[in-house]
Each structure stands twice: as C-alpha cells, then as structure tokens.
Amino acid sequence: xxxxxxxxxxxxxxxxxxxxxxxxxxxxxxxxxxxxxxxxxxxxxxxxxxxxxxxxxxxxxxxxxxxxxxxxxxxxxxxxxxxxxxxxxxxxxxxxxxxxxxxxxxxxxxxxxxxxxxxxxxxxxxxxxxxxxxxxxxxxxxxxxxxxxxxxxxxxxxxxxxxxxxxxxxxxxxxxxxxxxxxxxxxxxxxxxxxxxxxxxxxxx
Numbered sequence: 644x645x646x647x648x649x650x651x652x653x654x655x656x657x658x659x660x661x662x663x664x665x666x667x668x669x670x671x672x673x674x675x676x677x678x679x680x681x682x683x684x685x686x687x688x689x690x691x692x693x694x695x696x697x698x699x700x701x702x703x704x705x706x707x708x709x710x711x712x713x714x715x716x717x718x719x720x721x722x723x724x725x726x727x728x729x730x731x732x733x734x735x736x737x738x739x740x741x742x743x744x745x746x747x748x749x750x751x752x753x754x755x756x757x758x759x760x761x762x763x764x765x766x767x768x769x770x771x772x773x774x775x776x777x778x779x780x781x782x783x784x785x786x787x788x789x790x791x792x793x794x795x796x797x798x799x800x801x802x803x804x805x806x807x808x809x810x811x812x813x814x815x816x817x818x819x820x821x822x823x824x825x826x827x828x829x830x831x832x833x834x835x836x837x838x839x840x841x842x843x844x845x846x847x848x
Contacts, residue, residue, distance in 0.1 A: 692738070695721060695724055695725065695738070696721075696738065696739065696740065698720055698721075698724055699716075699717045699718075699720040699721040699724075699739060700717060700720075701720070702716045702717060702719065702720025702721075702723070703715075703716035703717035703720060704716070706719075712749065712752070714741065714745050714746070714748070714749040715749045715752055715753055717739055717741070717749070718735065718739070718746065718749045718750060718753055718759070718772075719753060719758050719759065719774070719778070721735065721738065721739060722735075722759060722772065722773065722774040723774055725738075728762075728773060729762035729764075729771045729772060729773040730771065730772060730773070731769045731770065731771050731772075732746055732747060732750060732769070732770040732771075732772065733769065735750075735772065750770075750772055754772075755785075756781075756782055756785050757775055757778065757781035757782055757784065757785045758774070758775055758778040758781065758782065759772050759773065759774055759775055759778070760772070760773055760774075760775050777840075779836075780833065780836050780837070780840075783829050783832055783833045783836065784833070786825075786829050787826055787829050787830065787833075790822045790823075790825050790826040790829070791822075791826065793818070793822045794819055794822045794823060794826070797815050797816075797818045797819035797822065798819065800815045800818075801815045801816065801819070
C-alpha cells in the first residue's frame with residue numbers, strides 16, 4: 644500500500660508539488676502521480692487514467708498529421724473513451740494536462756463542426772461537454788453547409804469580374820462546380836452512411 648503526503652507550494656505564480664511517498668514492501672497499488680505543467684497541475688490517479696491520456700495524445704497527433712490543431716483531436720479522443728457521460732471544461736483540461744484557454748478554443752471549434760455537444764446541468768454554471776451521438780456523420784452535415792456558402796461566394800465573385808476576363812471567370816466557375824459536386828457527393832455519402840449504420844445495427848432509429 645502507498646501512502647502519500649502531497650504538499651503544494653505557490654512559487655512565482657506556479658505550483659510546485661513535493662510528494663512524500665512511503666512505500667511498503669507488500670505494495671501493489673499504482674502510485675498516484677502529481678504532474679506540473681506551465682498553466683495547470685493535474686493528478687493522474689490510475690493506470691487507466693494514463694492510458695486514456697495516451698489515447699487522447701495519439702488521437703491528437705493523428706489529427707495534426709492531417710493539418711488540424713492537435714488539441715482538437717485530444718479533446719475528441721478523450722471524450723470518446725472517458726467513463727463519464729459528460730465532463731466539465733475544467734476537469735477536461737486537468738485530465739489532459741492542458742491549459743483552460745486551449746481547451747476552451749478546442750471545444751468551441753469542435754462544437755462548430757458538430758463533433759461534440761454542450762451538456763446542461765441544472766443549477767450549475769460550469770461548461771460541460773459530451774461527444775455527439777454521431778460525430779462522424781455530423782461532420783457531413785456541417786460540410787454541406789460550408790459547400791452551400793462557398794457556392795454563393797463563387798457566384799458573387801463571378802458577378803464582380805468583367806466578362807472579358809475569361810480566365811478569372813473560368814476559375815470561379817470551376818470553383819462553383821467543384822462545390823456543387825462536393826455537395827452532391829456528401830449528400831450521397833450521408834444517405835449511404837445512414838444505410839450502413841442500420842445494416843451494422845448502429846442506427847439510433
């Protein structure tokens with residue numbers, strides 16, 4: 644069994660954690676780790692906690708490899724495998740070992756694209772989040788909205804270009820056609836995805 648006496652000292656607006664550990668020979672309990680980062684101090688209690696954080700880190704690296712902010716991936720990855728049905732932004736930051744500001748920006752972006760949802764707790768003013776019921780299919784809907792806005796913008800651009808400037812107008816027409824094609828493709832994907840979910844017994848219907 645492990646006994647710990649953590650002492651927290653505020654030094655230059657940062658927390659220094661000094662942990663005294665007395666470990667007996669018959670100990671089989673994993674040691675609690677106190678981890679200090681620049682803006683947060685968090686507690687990783689169990690091997691399961693460490694595994695969840697490692698999963699979120701790898702999820703973030705995969706997102707970064709596709710050109711997206713890694714913190715967005717870390718947030719989604721953690722929400723994907725956490726034990727709780729929802730989590731506060733403060734606890735999410737602590738569990739990820741991230742600053743509250745970076746988690747706030749990431750959750751805002753993930754809300755916008757439909758990967759996560761807000762969760763309201765009556766009488767509690769804290770911000771809580773959960774994974775969307777179908778974050779993967781939800782991104783298809785968000786993409787359709789984007790394609791529609793881009794089509795309208797391409798039309799506006801075409802109206803601003805003089806008719807004799809054929810090359811520029813051609814580029815705008817190509818852009819518009821590409822957005823139409825993407826929208827049609829995503830609509831088909833959405834229908835196929837819903838069908839596939841039902842075939843796999845994954846539909847909420």
